[in-house]
Amino acid sequence: AQTVTQSQPEMSVQEAETVTLSCTYDTSESDYYLFWYKQPPSRQMILVIRQEAYKQQNATENRFSVNFQKAAKSFSLKISDSQLGDAAMYFCAYRSARESSGNTPLVFGKGTRLSVIA
């Protein structure tokens, strides 16, 4: 079974600075998807960024980018120019890309709580 590990329960960053959240995963599959979700105090889960394992290029979305190291099974999230609105719980998630896995749910890490200091 796949597992996702987030080793940093809490992180903090100064406003306008850069922070990196760590995520490692364990799988025997070669094709899969990785995600970072943000859960602000409202508790609405928001997709931050997605990475397909077959793509070597790291995904980026505005101030958010990932460092995907497939061999190391590492998938870190970098937030640049941090803003107060970035304060939230961040979850790393894995999903198989097998053709028969249309029902395969996301496997979540335990989350990292990010605080942004003004």
Next chain:
Amino acid sequence: GAVVSQHPSWVICKSGTSVKIECRSLDFQATTMFWYRQFPKQSLMLMATSNEGSKATYEQGVEKDKFLINHASLTLSTLTVTSAHPEDSSFYICSARPFFYEQYFGPGTRLTVT
């Protein structure tokens, strides 16, 4: 973007009663919907996966007779907590998948059982 709604957003019920939570995909059809439970400051715990027109698949340890899931159409899934007890108090989140890899989440329902 794809929107998933949940109703109610907060419900209080008495111990022993049943409560139904609705999850709707507003602008897409979802063949698969997922139900999660989240305790304070913890991650999402998958309860069950449901497909339209078929029985839900429950995760190990989740009582299927207590948490009834019905995926009646491509836009609606319901979770009924039967004979609720205070330990069922939690935050319940549904999620719907319109595409092969994308997944969208509802805003969640806070259940308090008194």
